[in-house]
Amino acid sequence: MKRHDLVVIGAGPAGLTAGLYAGLYGLQTRVIGKTIGGELKLAPMIFDYPGIKAIKGSDWLDAMLAQLKDAGAEIIEKKITAISRNDQGSFKVNAQDEIFEALSLIFASGNKKRRPVYSGSDLAKSLGIKLTQENFIVVDEKMRTNIPGIYAAGNCLEYPLGAEQLIDAAAQGARAAAQVYEYLKGKKAPLLWGKATIPNL
Numbered sequence: 001m002k003r004h005d006l007v008v009i010g011a012g013p014a015g016l017t018a019g020l021y022a023g024l025y026g027l028q029t030r031v032i033g034k035t036i037g038g039e040l041k042l043a044p045m046i047f048d049y050p051g052i053k054a055i056k057g058s059d060w061l062d063a064m065l066a067q068l069k070d071a072g073a074e075i076i077e078k079k080i081t082a083i084s085r086n087d088q089g090s091f092k093v094n095a096q097d098e099i100f101e102a103l104s105l106i107f108a109s110g111n112k113k114r115r116p117v118y119s120g121s122d123l124a125k126s127l128g129i130k131l132t133q134e135n136f137i138v139v140d141e142k143m144r145t146n147i148p149g150i151y152a153a154g155n156c157l158e159y160p161l162g163a164e165q166l167i168d169a170a171a172q173g174a175r176a177a178a179q180v181y182e183y184l185k186g187k188k189a190p191l192l193w194g195k196a197t198i199p200n201l
Helices: 013-024 038-042 057-071 121-126 166-185
Strands: 006-009 029-033 074-077 080-085 091-095 098-102 105-107 150-152
Touching: 006 013, 006 091, 006 098, 006 166, 013 029, 013 057, 013 105, 013 166, 029 098, 038 057, 080 121, 105 166, 150 166
Parallel strands: 006 029, 006 105, 029 074, 105 150
Antiparallel strands: 080 091, 091 098
């Protein structure tokens, strides 16, 4: 069983963006989700993403997947059935017939209240992550949960953090990845400004 720096739980906009940034930071990253792209890939047209006049959800997803591949982050389309923490502080992630070990996790799994199909609240509960009464994950300003090494982003967070907007989800995914880098490396994540500054390009 190979040990990864990060496993991202959920492959919607927040999870994919977290995987992209983590890959660009040079972290060994796996993004695992039952449905790659979540509901966004079914969006007929996205009109409100800055810098893009209009794009189909499926086209946005194709572009994201190409970026993740270039960054070295692997995407796995499987349902996560269990997560546990071992005595060394790393996490074991069961995804159907595969097991992954990770030094950190980012939950980007949606919420049953908003999207019944996309939810990681039961997995979060099994790890002792603090949730609200409506099963939203509680994080601080650095996207950290109450469990060291576990972060969260996207619609698994309560409004106004989980605002069901593509730009919010993407921004939170990027922030969570930067905090994971700081957690693992003990220093601030590098500024990604041009290829020369990106460790993994």
